[in-house]
Amino acid sequence: MIQNIKGTRDILPDEVVQWQRIEAIIRRVTRTFDYKEIRTPVIEYTELFQKSAGEGSDVVSKEMYSFNDRSQEQICLRPELTAPVARVVAQNTLLRANPTLRLWYSGPCFRYERPQLGRQRQFHQVGAECIGSTHPESDAEIITLGYNLITQCGIQDFELHINSLGSVDSRKNYRDALVSYLKQFEPQLSEDSQRRLGTNPLRILDSKDEADKAIVASAPKLVDCLDESSMQHFRDVQALLQAAGIPFVINPVLVRGLDYYTHTVFEFKTNSLGAQDAIGGGGRYDNLFETIKAQPASGVGFGIGLERLILLASKQNENAVEDLDCFLVADAKYLATALEYAQLIRNNGFSCRTDLQRRSFKAQMKEADKFGARKVLILAESEIADKSFTVKDMKTGTQESIIYSPEALLRSLSH
Ligand code: HAM
Numbered sequence: 001m002i003q004n005i006k007g008t009r010d011i012l013p014d015e016v017v018q019w020q021r022i023e024a025i026i027r028r029v030t031r032t033f034d035y036k037e038i039r040t041p042v043i044e045y046t047e048l049f050q051k052s053a054g055e056g057s058d059v060v061s062k063e064m065y066s067f068n069d070r071s072q073e074q075i076c077l078r079p080e081l082t083a084p085v086a087r088v089v090a091q092n093t094l095l096r097a098n099p100t101l102r103l104w105y106s107g108p109c110f111r112y113e114r115p116q117l118g119r120q121r122q123f124h125q126v127g128a129e130c131i132g133s134t135h136p137e138s139d140a141e142i143i144t145l146g147y148n149l150i151t152q153c154g155i156q157d158f159e160l161h162i163n164s165l166g167s168v169d170s171r172k173n174y175r176d177a178l179v180s181y182l183k184q185f186e187p188q189l190s191e192d193s194q195r196r197l198g199t200n201p202l203r204i205l206d207s208k209d210e211a212d213k214a215i216v217a218s219a220p221k222l223v224d225c226l227d228e229s230s231m232q233h234f235r236d237v238q239a240l241l242q243a244a245g246i247p248f249v250i251n252p253v254l255v256r257g258l259d260y261y262t263h264t265v266f267e268f269k270t271n272s273l274g275a276q277d278a279i280g281g282g283g284r285y286d287n288l289f290e291t292i293k294a295q296p297a298s299g300v301g302f303g304i305g306l307e308r309l310i311l312l313a314s315k316q317n318e319n320a321v322e323d324l325d326c327f328l329v330a331d332a333k334y335l336a337t338a339l340e341y342a343q344l345i346r347n348n349g350f351s352c353r354t355d356l357q358r359r360s361f362k363a364q365m366k367e368a369d370k371f372g373a374r375k376v377l378i379l380a381e382s383e384i385a386d387k388s389f390t391v392k393d394m395k396t397g398t399q400e401s402i403i404y405s406p407e408a409l410l411r412s413l414s415h
Contacts, residue, residue: 026106324351
C-alpha cells in the first residue's frame with residue numbers, strides 16, 4: 001500500500017479536536033493584541049530564503065525543498081514565514097498606509113530534516129510579526145504575545161531565553177572576534193563546527209558537541225562587543241518584560257539559526273520534548289528588508305511549532321473530549337422523524353449525531369456516551385404515539401418527557 005511521505009503526519013479526527021482547541025486559543029490571544037491574520041503561498045522563489053535566512057544557515061544549505069518547476073524557475077516549499085511576510089509587506093507597500101503592522105499567521109512549512117519526536121519535514125508554524133518599529137517596546141510586545149500564547153494553551157513547563165546580537169556592525173565585530181579566537185582551535189572543533197567556521201560561525205556557540213562547548217566557554221562574549229545603543233536597547237527590552245511580569249533568563253550563547261537577526265533574539269525552551277528543546281523562537285530583523293532588496297524596514301517576530309505546542313498542551317489535557325450537543329437515539333422505523341428533528345437541531349447551531357448502523361437502543365445509548373454527548377434525544381414507539389420526545393441530560397442522568405414542538409425541542413437542548 002502507498003504510505004505517507006517520511007516526515008509528514010496525518011492529523012486524524014481525534015487529534016483535530018486538539019488542533020482546533022489550540023487554533024481557537026491562537027485566534028483569541030492574537031485578537032487581544034489586535035494582530036491581523038495574513039496568509040501567504042506555500043511556494044516562493046528559492047532566492048527569497050537564500051537572501052534572507054542566508055546561504056550559510058542550515059535551513060538554506062541543507063533543509064530546503066527547492067526545485068526547478070516546469071518553466072525552470074527555481075522555487076521552494078517555504079521553510080518559514082518571516083521572509084514571505086516581509087515580501088508581502090514590501091510588494092504591497094503595506095507600511096505606507098500603516099506605519100506599524102501587526103500580523104500573525106499559521107500554516108505549513110517544510111524542512112528536509114531527520115524526523116523525530118517534535119521534528120517533521122512538513123510541520124506547522126504559528127507566528128507573529130510586528131513590522132515598522134525600531135523601538136524596544138515592539139520587541140517586548142512580540143515576546144509577550146508569544147509568552148501569552150504558550151501559557152494560554154495551559155503550558156507551564158518552559159523558560160524564556162533572551163540575548164542580543166546587537167546592531168549589524170556589532171554583530172560583524174563580534175563575528176570577526178569569534179572567528180579569530182576559534183581559528184586557534186580549529187582542529188579540535190567538531191566537523192560541523194569546522195564547516196560553520198567559514199559559513200555561520202555564530203552557530204558554533206550553541207553547538208551540542210562537548211569538545212566545542214569546552215572551547216566556546218572561553219570565547220569572547222557577545223555582550224562585550226555590543227555598542228552602547230545596542231546595550232541600551234537590550235536593557236530596555238528587559239525592563240519592559242519585567243514590567244509585563246514575563247519571567248526570562250539571559251542566555252549569552254543564544255544565537256538562533258537564521259542570518260537575518262539583529263539585536264534581540266529569544267527562544268521559548270522546554271525540557272519536555274526530548275531532543276527538541278525549542279517550542280518557538282524569534283527576534284528582531286532590522287536588515288531583512290534590505291537583503292530582499294525592499295525598502296528598508298524594521299521588524300520583530302516569532303514562530304512557534306504547532307506540533308510542539310500541541311504535544312505539550314495535550315499532556316495537560318489528555319481527557320479533552322469532543323463537544324457534541326446531542327445524540328439522537330431513534331428506532332429505525334422512525335428515521336424520517338429523526339432526520340426532520342436532526343435538521344431542525346443542526347439549523348439552529350447545535351451539533352447532532354445519529355446512528356447509521358441501525359443498532360439497538362442500548363448500543364445507541366453507549367455510542368452517545370462514547371462521543372461525549374451533552375444530551376440524548378430519544379425517539380421510540382411511545383414518543384411517536386403521543387407526539388413527544390424524551391431528553392436525557394448525560395451529566396446529571398435526569399430524563400424528561402416533553403410534548404413536541406420545535407421550540408420545546410430546541411429549548412431542551414439549550415440548558
Ligand atoms: P525557527 O526557530 O527556525 O524560526 O522555527 C520556529 C519554530 O518552528 C521552532 O522553534 C520549532 O518549534 C518549529 N520548527 C522548526 N523546524 C521544525 C521541524 N522540522 N519540525 C517541527 N517543528 C519545527 C523561524 O522559522 C523564524 N521565522 C521565527 C521568526 C519569526 N523570527 C522572526 N519572526
